[in-house]
Amino acid sequence: MLRRTRRTLWIVAVVVLVLAAAVYLRFKAPPEAARLLPESDGILYMNVGLARTVMQLMHTPLKPITKDPEYQKFVDAVGFDAERDLDEAAIAMHRMDNPNGPNGPVAYSMVLEGKIDGKKLAAWLAAHATSQESYEGHTVYGIPSEGRTVRVAQIAYDTVAVSNFPSTEPIHSILDRHRTAALPFSGSTLLAEHYSEMPLLSVAWGMGQIGLPLGENGQIHIFGMGLPIPASSTFLASVHWAGGLKVRVEEIADSDATASQQAADLSLLLTLARGATAGLGANPANNGLKELLKTATVTQKRNRVVINAVLPKTLPAELANGDGAGSQF
Structure with a gap:
């Protein structure tokens, strides 16, 4: 009986240690939205939800933003308003070899998390896309914009990937990384090298050349x-x-x-x-x-x-x- 009790206590201790280690790793790990980003020259991240909370604590409410008419049509159709519904935004910046091209000096790839109606978003994307591609079980929509193609894919019920990079490589990378998102220290080289230097409780941060x-x-x-x-x-x-x-x-x-x-x-x-x-x-x-x-x-x-x-x-x-x-x- 005593031996069985000791063995039970050892099992409980091991389970507790494993759970504690998992919680610690998650606490120290970069946000998932940032971990999904592809290789890039720079990264910007903002915890929009935390920023709203901080502004409330500082008693500095934000005024409503006047929306562009086209963006207002998107908000009306999809029901997603970034000012209200966006929780996290992670942006990878890609330096362009030709700064005079359609992307200018920088292209971007983004991972956005928030309150999203997937059905409404899919309907809007399908109605505006000039191309569709199936990759890793996700539909990648190609939306024409100012001489370039913006690729959009919904990768979870609350997460969307967006990229205006000339090729499909970055958005494919985001979808690939999504399969291993449970690993707390997965992510790009830049993130692995420098995220540990970011202060705790950062509302926003950036890194890169x-x-x-x-x-x-x-x-x-x-x-x-x-x-x-x-x-x-x-x-x-x-x-x-x-x-x-x-x-x-x-x-x-x-x-x-x-x-x-x-x-x-x-x-x-x-x-x-x-x-x-x-x-x-x-x-x-x-x-x-x-x-x-x-x-x-x-x-x-x-x-x-x-x-x-x-x-x-x-x-x-x-x-x-x-x-x-x-x-x-």
Whole structure:
């Protein structure tokens, strides 16, 4: 009897440990929407549902967005309004070899999760598609848009994949990854390399190499100052909750010397920005921008440059509501 009791206790202990390990891995794993993304040059993710909750906690409700007439027709037909029904959005960015092509410098592949009426969505897609393909038990619809084809597939009752990449490869990859989505650390190379560096409770985050035509001679010009962005640098960015919304942007440069120069340029830019915004008129958006710049810091450690700042309570809502800061600038 005693031996049987011990064996039972061992079995219970093992089961508890396995369940605890599974919960821990799930907690540390990237969101499923991000894990489904194909290989890419950059990733953006936003937990829209969490963002709504944070805005409510900060008592900063968003104003209803004025919809484009064509989008309103889609909302009326399908019953899906991103402003209300979207819960998560993960976007993979693909750098195009020909920036002057139909996709411009970047193509995208997205995984969207939310409250979706699958039957209504399928009916709308079938009515607007110029092509259909069956892949891995899913229908991939080809929708013409501005000289390119946008491919759409519903991959679960609450999940949709979208890609405007010139070939079917990215959306096929999303459908392939969906079969192994239960594995907590599956995902693209970029996600595997850098997701562990994202802060907990991140409302939104991004990672990847910019490497895009950002301006003359590969520079961004702000306040008359050219800020070089090396194509080889990897950027990690997040907006996370830590008693308030905090912003963190980190550049991983190709050398310590490059990072040192970037830190010096960014510190100078921050000083110029503070001076340039000092005379802005008093309104919630401008006041929020000034407070954001006031809290911003630039630090460097080896080949990494980090910018930290605190988002003022009113700024996210003002920007999202279209009341752009610096309107008098």
